[in-house]
Amino acid sequence: MNSRRRIAALMAMSVAGLVWSCGPQQIRTPQRQGQDLVVLLPDTASGEVGRATVSNPSGAVDLAAARDSTIASAGQPPTPVSTMSEAEIDRLFGDALAALPSPAQYFTLYFRFDSEVLTEESRALVADILSAIRARPVPDVVAVGHTDTMGVSAMNFELGLKRANTVRDLLVEGGLDTSAVEVVSHGESDLLVRTADEVAEPRNRRVEIAVR
């Protein structure tokens, strides 16, 4: 290549560069076939933002802020993090996000000492649980029974199960399908308030209920 041609080539390149930089700035590379787009979103209820790592054998990228995104494909490291606009998220993911089920709701009911009888206050809460269940098109419920550390652990497993069954029966009476309730006992193995063995602790005598 002689020097005149080299200058012409350089000029052509700088003109091209000028045109490119003056043109509409692409904020992010559009995703192509064979590529995966990953975006971190704030929690719909709490606004809390988690964290994720996108990796393949060529590299890894951390997503740590709301709407952080990266594009990955086999044989290339994931692209540096860029922020996606809310409009773009809605355009690409609106359908999927609209199909997310409602988050689970949690309730705790307390029981009298060595008994599967609910405390007065907890009995009054059953109506709230039933309305949470009725608000869902296809509800299912998990009831986990617990005890304090008074007595033998095998007996407490049984007591935890009786408590959970009490809750199941109340919810079924209130209209929930039996097949939609799962009953579990953790006995004295999962204390809400940590105590020594043989300690009467009302806050540990409970059934934890997840409605989803």
Place this chain on the structure above:
Amino acid sequence: MNLRSWVAALLFVLMAEPAFSQQPVDVGRIKVVTGSAFIVRAGALVPAQAGQAVFQADGLRTGPGGRVGITLRDDTRLSLGPNSEVRLDRFAYAPAESQVGFVLRIVRGVVAYVSGRIAKLSPDSIRLEAPGAIVGVRGTTLAVRVLPE
């Protein structure tokens, strides 16, 4: 009971028996369905219905305009937009036996994911596997779009 009910009862027992003998544990339930959506189970397409149980190794597939949303046993939530497919490669939630983990293979399309209790107990046991990368999740909400070759 007339003859027709007897035949129906017999058929029910015959059809239900293999399902009872295998005793698969359901990993979650379908909560939301719009348009064409299917469970891919042992290679067959089962139309998805709200309330239906899903099992480990099941896939979920949507057609044009289809959407589906499920809640898993640990309260993980997952949903697919149209023309999408995922497979529940692994799901274990037995904290008492220290068996927890979730591996979701995203085959194609758009997926939204909200982590559940597994992410709190054992975040390293969660993997969302796309064709070009693996996503490790510390919580909570993610969206993934896979455009296959």
